[in-house]
Amino acid sequence: MPQLPLVVVGASAGGIPVLKTLLSRLPRDFPAAVLIVLHVARDFPSLLPDILDGVGPLPVRHPLDGESMQPGQVYVAPPDHHLIVEDDHVALTKGPKENHARPSINALFRSAAYLYGPSVIGVVLSGMLDDGVSGLYAIKRRGGQAVVQSPQDAEFNAMPLNALQEVEVDYVVAAQDMAPLLTALVREMPGGQNRMDERENQRLEIEVGIARGENALQLGVTELGAPSLLTCPECHGALVQFKEAGILRFRCHTGHGYSGSSLLSEITLELENKAYETLRVLEESLILMKRLGELCEQRGDLVGAEAFYNKIRKVGERTATIQALAQGTERLSGQQVEMRASDD
Structure with a gap:
């Protein structure tokens, strides 16, 4: 099991001010790599690294595909690419969109949970709808820790509220208190146990492969659930339906994924x-x-x-x-x- 602690962060609407607050308070010797997905427009260059770099002591950038992860470095997903974890490095992929988003918070969170298990801290910040909830659930089930911005503190509270409803969250904190909490957690990293059963592990492996860009049909996506009477809004393929904890989820045979919401x-x-x-x-x-x-x-x-x-x-x-x-x-x-x- 890789030893480097990972902090994976997901945000959407209202997320930039929270990210600035978080990064401004992390210490220079922060012992974990930080990976961030913020939903951004696909057709324009992202200025997020420029916005976040310099607000605190940690360098912020878009990583290169295959770049090694280092402690005290912040890696931000570029537009129209999933940012996922591969062993000791990151990968930028063009896998199918999830919840109509690429980059997808769920894709990052699941890949980190799959390889790093108890060495992962997942953080869900301000945003609409429920991207990140399924991935945060995977992190918890694989022994990691879940941190959610307080809904009362979030400009858009749907993502925090949905995470709290569906996941056994460890900590709920305001933006200003998040950096001290994460610093303490990564220095301790108590390490939980993998509580996924065989079917959950199989589903996680398939979904990580889909985010990598592997062929969803060949991976066995149709075995994730029962056929539904619904079609994919993205490609109009048939959707299979399944439940993950209390979350109703859908996948088409080309790999696009959706929560019910x-x-x-x-x-x-x-x-x-x-x-x-x-x-x-x-x-x-x-x-x-x-x-x-x-x-x-x-x-x-x-x-x-x-x-x-x-x-x-x-x-x-x-x-x-x-x-x-x-x-x-x-x-x-x-x-x-x-x-x-x-x-x-």
């Missing part, structure tokens, strides 16, 4: 997109029928022209309905639905 979010977004596609088709038919009706008029076919104009009126009524559907569609998540039910 993130899948609901993607499906409701797709509903809006499809409504606008339908509206486009209807409006294009209106444009074409108008031109055909005018052509009938020009050649003296008034009966044909009136037929087109009548059809235009009927289709026009349908476009109003579809437009209202498109504009009224709401992107949902599991947490949003539950919160509104409690408010009612």
Whole structure:
């Protein structure tokens, strides 16, 4: 088992101020490597290393693929690449997205849990939805420790709340208290036991392989669960469904992964997109029928022209309905639905 302690950190919306606070308070002799995934846009260079480097004594950078991990170094996932752990080095991969994200917090956390087990501390910070929850669960089950930002301290508390709901979290702290806690933990590293059963270990191995970019179907992804009646929003492949603790999860045979909440979010977004596609088709038919009706008029076919104009009126009524559907569609998540039910 590798001896270098690892601190793996996941954040999304509202995460940058917390990361700055955390890194500003870590000591120069911090004895662990720190790996960070923050959800960033895929099409633009990330300025996160520039933002974080210099706020504290530890150097921050995007690692090179295959770069060795060193204590007291901070490695930040670059855009559109998973950052994963491989023995004593990191790997940057283009494995399938998870929860529509690459880099994925879960991918980093699982890879660290798989190889480093009790030498890992997983940290979930501010963010929306629930990326990181499954990975934090894997860290705990493999003997590592789980730290979560206090929901009251987080700008966006969905990720901390979901982690607290599904994982036996060891510590819940505010941003300003996180660095002293992590410093104490990595110096002690009590080391827990691997509590995963054979099926959990098999699932973890498959999912780490998927994040590496290995062929999901050949790895046995379809054996992770039962076939569902749902399709992947990313590639439209069939999804298998399974439970991990209290988390409902899905994988397609090409490897894309979703929690139930993130899948609901993607499906409701797709509903809006499809409504606008339908509206486009209807409006294009209106444009074409108008031109055909005018052509009938020009050649003296008034009966044909009136037929087109009548059809235009009927289709026009349908476009109003579809437009209202498109504009009224709401992107949902599991947490949003539950919160509104409690408010009612």
